[in-house]
Amino acid sequence: MTIKQRDQKHIWHPLTQHKLHPETMAIVKAKDCILFDEDGNQYIDGIASWYSSMYGHCNPFITNRVYKQMQTLDHVVFAGFTHEPAVKLSEELIKILPENQEKIFFGDNGSTSIEIGIKMALQYHFNTGEKRNTLIAFEDGFHGDTFGAMSVSGLSVYNGPFEDFFLDVKRIPTPNGNNQSLVLETLKAIVKNNKVAGFVYEPLVQGAAAMKMHDAEGLNTILKFCKANKIITVADEVMTGFGKTGRHFASDFMETKPDVICMSKALTAGLMPMSITSCTQAIYDAFYSDDIGKGLFHCHTYSANPLACAAAIAGLELLQSDTIQQNIKRITEKHRVFGAYIETHSKVKSIRQKGIIFALDLNVEMERYGDLRYKLFNFFMENGVFLRPLGETIYIQAPYTITEAQLDKIYQVIEEVLEIV
Structure with a gap:
């Protein structure tokens, strides 16, 4: 039996309605920007496997670092213990984060980095003696699949069955350069009528909303307003972080920096699962107390896994390289x-x-997941390119190591697909 056939017996895939689309493709190898399937076909990975493998698949610089770490320390509990890879990663990451970031909290995926950020925002006010229970988020945002992350997300295609169980979230439009008055009026009305704890947002690019982009100056105005009203700003850089916007972080485009930053995906170059939620000293100080109940009681078994830390350190070195x-x-x-x-x-x-x-x-x-979308997806794959359309949006987020010829191939196939829609 093939891998594809064996897969159908036990596996339930994400974002898949198996009755409509029972088959999956079996990938047996990945190298640089190429995926290889079990039938011997090759595909250019035009989205870096959900924006994570930004330095190419199986990059030897990274895999060698992880292999070396594997010989010394594979894993240890991070509550009450520490280790060199985690300390080294914190030191190196702080150097490239926005200048107000001081503390690093480890998690294990993008959704839980958001959960931690939301907890920081809510508990910050609780610890300082002020009850605030409302969050603000952008329309059409997406922040992950755990309950806090779903609460601040605005795409009902993912969240519909669970909306009765969400946190209290109010939404504002994204700034587009022409609607600043409307955005600010909406924001002021929410703050006037609610006890707002935090603002959770994707800076400049909303990934699952089909790469919807918004205005940096407008976002900066929102962040300034939030700061003036003691609203904790939580930047979801899970997708945008580590160079994709042209700077290390999308938050670097705004003068006003977030209080909290959530990271995952390219953090470990797509090699290992891990997330980080960073914050300012002021956020951390609100949890620093003789009262144990004021601590941030959130933990994952694989927090700060040494192998994932080693991958992340190597990725940071590559990110900052001239190449x-x-x-x-x-x-x-x-x-x-x-x-x-x-x-x-x-x-x-x-x-x-x-x-x-x-x-x-x-x-x-x-x-979003209609027949024409699958027709486009299949056309790309049949022509050796892995792109994953979001509704009528075709997007590219290829690894930084992609060649000129590979990019030209992606462009060519996109041009050809325009003739079949």
């Missing part, structure tokens, strides 16, 4: 040129770009 920084600039420029060329096509409604994140909206109405 990767030049590659980010090269990919950004290639996307700009392709966008200028393709935006006049009759089947293209709009394009947008932030750093190496490129998105193209088709001039056609589609369901």
